[in-house]
Amino acid sequence: VCSASPDHPREHNSWVRRDTHLPAGSPEKMSTRAHAHPSRIEAHWRDPVRALATLLSFANTEEDGGRDILAAAERTNSAELRAHLRRHAEDELRHAALFRAAAATLRARGAQAPEHTQHRYDLRRAGRDELDPHGFLASHLYDERGEVAYVAFLHVAEARAAEHFGAHASATATLEPELARLFDEVLRDEKYHVAYTARCLEQWRRAGRAREVDAALRRARSSRAAIAWKQLGLRSAAGFGTGVLYVTYWALFTPFALLARLSSRTRNGAHNGGWTTCTSVSHPLEGQA
Amino acid sequence: MNRVLGVTADRAHPAAALVIDGVVVAALREDQLNRSMLGEALPTRACQAVLAEGGLAARDLDLVVVSERPLRRFERELAGHLWAFPNGAGAFARSMFGWLGERLWLRARLAHTLEIPPGRVRFVEHARAHAAAAAACLLPDRSHAALIVDGVGEWATTTLARVDSGRVTLLEEQRFPHSLGLGLAACAEHLGFAPEGDEAALERFAVHGVPGDLRALAAFFGLGDDGAIALGAQHVSSRRIQRRVLESVLGVARNPGRPPTPSDRGAANAAATVVSALTEATLAAARRLHDLAPLSSLVIGGTLARMPRLVAALLERGPFATVHTPPWPGDDGAALGAALVASPSAACVAPFLGTWSSDGHDPAEHIDVAREAARLVRDGALVGWVAGRPAFGDHSCGGRAALTDPGAPGARQRLLHALQRSSDHGVTWLALDEENARAHLVGYDRAEAAARYGTVALQPSAELARRAPEALEPDGRVRALVVPSSSPSGLDRVVAAARELGLVGLLVTDLARAGSRPPRLEVDALDECQRSGLDALVTARGIHLLGSSTLETARCHEPAAV
Numbered sequence: 001v002c003s004a005s006p007d008h009p010r011e012h013n014s015w016v017r018r019d020t021h022l023p024a025g026s027p028e029k030m031s032t033r034a035h036a037h038p039s040r041i042e043a044h045w046r047d048p049v050r051a052l053a054t055l056l057s058f059a060n061t062e063e064d065g066g067r068d069i070l071a072a073a074e075r076t077n078s079a080e081l082r083a084h085l086r087r088h089a090e091d092e093l094r095h096a097a098l099f100r101a102a103a104a105t106l107r108a109r110g111a112q113a114p115e116h117t118q119h120r121y122d123l124r125r126a127g128r129d130e131l132d133p134h135g136f137l138a139s140h141l142y143d144e145r146g147e148v149a150y151v152a153f154l155h156v157a158e159a160r161a162a163e164h165f166g167a168h169a170s171a172t173a174t175l176e177p178e179l180a181r182l183f184d185e186v187l188r189d190e191k192y193h194v195a196y197t198a199r200c201l202e203q204w205r206r207a208g209r210a211r212e213v214d215a216a217l218r219r220a221r222s223s224r225a226a227i228a229w230k231q232l233g234l235r236s237a238a239g240f241g242t243g244v245l246y247v248t249y250w251a252l253f254t255p256f257a258l259l260a261r262l263s264s265r266t267r268n269g270a271h272n273g274g275w276t277t278c279t280s281v282s283h284p285l286e287g288q289a
Numbered sequence: 290m291n292r293v294l295g296v297t298a299d300r301a302h303p304a305a306a307l308v309i310d311g312v313v314v315a316a317l318r319e320d321q322l323n324r325s326m327l328g329e330a331l332p333t334r335a336c337q338a339v340l341a342e343g344g345l346a347a348r349d350l351d352l353v354v355v356s357e358r359p360l361r362r363f364e365r366e367l368a369g370h371l372w373a374f375p376n377g378a379g380a381f382a383r384s385m386f387g388w389l390g391e392r393l394w395l396r397a398r399l400a401h402t403l404e405i406p407p408g409r410v411r412f413v414e415h416a417r418a419h420a421a422a423a424a425a426c427l428l429p430d431r432s433h434a435a436l437i438v439d440g441v442g443e444w445a446t447t448t449l450a451r452v453d454s455g456r457v458t459l460l461e462e463q464r465f466p467h468s469l470g471l472g473l474a475a476c477a478e479h480l481g482f483a484p485e486g487d488e489a490a491l492e493r494f495a496v497h498g499v500p501g502d503l504r505a506l507a508a509f510f511g512l513g514d515d516g517a518i519a520l521g522a523q524h525v526s527s528r529r530i531q532r533r534v535l536e537s538v539l540g541v542a543r544n545p546g547r548p549p550t551p552s553d554r555g556a557a558n559a560a561a562t563v564v565s566a567l568t569e570a571t572l573a574a575a576r577r578l579h580d581l582a583p584l585s586s587l588v589i590g591g592t593l594a595r596m597p598r599l600v601a602a603l604l605e606r607g608p609f610a611t612v613h614t615p616p617w618p619g620d621d622g623a624a625l626g627a628a629l630v631a632s633p634s635a636a637c638v639a640p641f642l643g644t645w646s647s648d649g650h651d652p653a654e655h656i657d658v659a660r661e662a663a664r665l666v667r668d669g670a671l672v673g674w675v676a677g678r679p680a681f682g683d684h685s686c687g688g689r690a691a692l693t694d695p696g697a698p699g700a701r702q703r704l705l706h707a708l709q710r711s712s713d714h715g716v717t718w719l720a721l722d723e724e725n726a727r728a729h730l731v732g733y734d735r736a737e738a739a740a741r742y743g744t745v746a747l748q749p750s751a752e753l754a755r756r757a758p759e760a761l762e763p764d765g766r767v768r769a770l771v772v773p774s775s776s777p778s779g780l781d782r783v784v785a786a787a788r789e790l791g792l793v794g795l796l797v798t799d800l801a802r803a804g805s806r807p808p809r810l811e812v813d814a815l816d817e818c819q820r821s822g823l824d825a826l827v828t829a830r831g832i833h834l835l836g837s838s839t840l841e842t843a844r845c846h847e848p849a850a851v
Contacts, residue, residue, distance in 0.1 A: 067816060074812045093820065238386070245382040249370075253381070257374030273467040273511055273519030275577070278448075278459035284630055285354060285411040 041171035059099035066092030072142040152216035155197035162190035295628025303332035304621035307339040308628040311635035315342035316642040316681040347403035356418035356623035361443035415442025422626030423590035424452040439591030440470035451582040455633025470592040481543030490714040498557030500565035516574030579608040594618035597746035614744035617682035641777040643679030663786035673826035676779035688778035689807035695757035695796035707822030718770035719760035721794040729753035743770040
């Protein structure tokens, strides 16, 4: 499927050079610009708690992606694509280990991860059929949509990841040179991932499957846009809703809480523990309350 | 025909179980399918998978039974916030956001997801579902006393019940916030363990310490002589107050997620004190249950049922002749229990209820493969084993296992380190056949069912202790996993082959690295093994010998069919 060998030495990284000569109209071009402002990214890495949380999150994303890709490699019939996907999975798992090591270094310097996320019920996790908990790959995408869609999805996601890691590498270049080197290393691999997926798609296109490839790419890009749009809406709603509930707590809850406290003092025994006899239920499956 | 889908939703381990005319067809946790450990949502994929296993569409279901009553739980949550006022504005906002957004509308969400009329969605008390699930592994025509010691269901935290031929009668309960389970979670978290799921690790760690003065902890829990407790609402609702009180009782809080090592004597003594206090309270509750339901058989469910030494204490010092814990004591098991409340089981339920496809192949069918696996183990290799349907519940019951020789020095540490787990806190079992179990485990005849699913720690004979030193826990006990002949896990053939080679049994742990679940499919098992330090994997396709450089060096030998 994909003509080049995945077993190139990482130091030479011939894929990256080839990437600059991708044919015109290649599926996805990497941008050197990040979406977030560089100063915001720098501020992010200056805060050890956020930096630690981000590194752990990157590690989880890479590890989860690696597992998905490895599972996809087991499913494909093409030996060459399997080799690329396996190399890709290895890269992702190695990245996860690198990010974990960086997190451990940060922890050794005294940074602590924030408490476990309380956002389980946050609307931000909505659209759960499309979003994995950690990242960009929908589970079982390979089985559900097939080879071309999977590689297209990988291609778009990897191009985006390369863009992000590039921004992080530049932002940490002076602040955390060690971290910048890590991002550079990851970025080299991400460029290879973008390049081999691009080549696969290009070859399928030449083999007469151009419409299928274009549709898959459109779908991959549009689903990212749709998710981004949905997340924006949900984040706004979640923030607004939480604010309303804070106000409710102090405005409406106060009198009831005071009454409850008074009641528990006067009744003396409602919450003192001890065994309570259960009422017999003739129809255990009736009612919600 | 009575087709019932049991569901646990909006809890830590969402799960689904399908029961048709009293026969459990399949049961699955959602995290076995989506690999997400976050949980707390609808088990959509698990529902689809168990329905597919039963060859049904959702519209064919007669009932969908949820393992709790959400409005009662909402009432309890509101009351908790009222008691905690003015602490916890943030917790209120977060909690109510979830409740008002999703949880309150569980019936509509389930009906919409499964595309069934809302009237078919029913609800059952959480404790009732736990009790039905706890008794499911035993003969259904007997009566059993059921002790459910949980964190909290709707209001009930500890429940005394009896189960007669699958029909559950709730007798007495303690209500929120007076909860042994929540108290244990708070203490576990204070000592650096996970608040839920690390109960067995905390108990194992406690063996290294000496219980201190129980009075301070008894005062924290408000322990009474009859097993009743009186925990302050503020202790549960406000983390700040909880931390202050616990620091006065257990010393300085440890880093979350970094459990202490046995060399930390202070932490070990604190853990021993906690476990001792909880054991005494549970024993007192069991005695009260025996007064209410004077039966010979006790089943335990809920959070504290995950503690094998507590189960052993109930066996050795409690009033019941036999004690049993199911392999699914947690919320996932409640899904099965909910379905069984609507359609009581007609037979003992084995834990191998997951879904998988192996193209009709099973390594257990190949005696040569079992022999080869046993030979590798005898030669000192760490071997992965995947056979049959995945188990439902907390661990894989031998169906997705990593094996080694229990007599080889350092084998336990090597096995756990290969799976990136801590040798101080990782759980291992000694897989034995029934004959060896009867000969070498003290009290096996009284805890037969619990030993079959590895949920009890028993005293070994001197000979077993000599031949399997790596299987001994720090207190000299053994967590036995007794494998009956023709086990769906296929492990019985490896155990038999190992016995022929002179091994008394196999040291077993779940085939899962730290933080992950045992794999469901063969491909996931291979992935797990390739990223661990195991030497070989035995699956339906044969024996994969794994090199240190993982992916490229995996080789596969087709077994010779019998």
